[in-house]
Amino acid sequence: MPNLSQQGSLRRSLLLAGSMTPLLIHTPASALAQSRQPGVKTELNASSLRIAFGSCAQQRKPQPIWDTIAAARPDLFLFLGDNLYVDARDEVTFRQRYAEFQSVQSLQEFREKTPHLAIWDDHDFGDDDVGGDYELKALSQQMFCDEWAEPVDSPRRTRSGVYEAYRIDSVGRSVQILMLDLRFNRTPLRADPAQKKGYGAMVMQAKLSGKPMTGWYLPNLDPQATLLGEEQWAWLAERLAEPADLRIIGSSVQFAADGTGWEGWANFPLERERLTRLISGQRANGVVFISGDMHYGELSSWPVEGGYPLWDLTSSGLTEVWNIPTPNRQRQSVVVAEINFGLLEINWADAGGSLTMSIVNKTGKTKLSKLLNIDQLQFTKV
Helix, strand or coil: CCCHHHHCCEEEEEECCCCCCEEEEEECCCCCCCCCCCCCCCCCCCCEEEEEEECCCCCCCCCCHHHHHHHCCCCEEEECCCCCCCCCCCHHHHHHHHHHHHCCHHHHHHHHHCCEEECCCHHHHCCCCCCCCCCCHHHHHHHHHHHCCCCCCCHHHCCCCCCEEEEEEECCEEEEEEECCCCCCCCCCEECHHHHHCHHHHHHHHHHHCCCCCCCEECCCCCCCCCCCHHHHHHHHHHHCCCCCEEEEEECCCCCCCCCCCCCHHHCHHHHHHHHHHHHHHCCCCEEEEECCCCCEEEEEECCCCCCCEEEEECCCCCCCCCCCCCCCCECCCCECCCEEEEEEEECCCCCCEEEEEEEECCCCEEEEEEEEHHHCCCCCC
């Protein structure tokens, strides 16, 4: 497989935590996809790769889980959003929240030692459940890029959203990481106002009955409604056309879950259908999703006609926990309603390559796990 650096890409290297093994991360050098982060240039020659991820970390709460994540020795950590809770409608509050985030010692020590990449969700984009109409999104984009070390000429500072693509090459195999922006361009959500007004009663009823609690958001069937925006859709189509053995799509909200009534791709069914068609049309093999947002962990899958199921591992939260059952017609696992992080273990030494998707709690115990054969995540050759 041709190395992206031979196709005019930008190469950047990050030293793996706790070892002298390097992590070579490539980003396309086009105007739509260039990004850089300081690192150490060396060669990656490992048959395995460990990628941890997580979401929903309230900066005003203790965050001891970073020691547990570090003990898992991830080669890379993906911040999937709600990395802090800004929840601001003015610049003063926005900057204050970032100052609080920067003062979380356990988090910042982890960031100093562990290669990491980030995308945002609603609370670090701006406020609860906000989208493209958020009035401070230009400020948010600037502060996100400053905090996550994007250079002054990074396209993430100027394009319509902070989405980005990365690539890790090792032993002749490649992992593509696509971090989507589901906030900057998102159409306003449709809600059932009666349900939203009665939130307190909904919670009480669910606790008393033990039955699943459905949220107030409704599917938006307007063909003009969007999660990504057309610029990001065009970018994503280009990225999925690139060769890769495994593709990890970072989605700040759940892709495969259905019927929850909370935020997710299910609120925009035509967008989810469009992405499924795009994956099928490009015959993009090796796609898996990771997601956050829900304050619990679980595994879901979305069927693809004529293809392979799209698995979606949800990890949430690093400090936040929601222990009221939520419906999900696509759920394929237990629900982990405790502080947790996600772990992807890629092993190229296994025949065809293997991927183990796990949810791990704050004590380091694996709470759910799914083993996938990467060579089975493929469309039939035509």
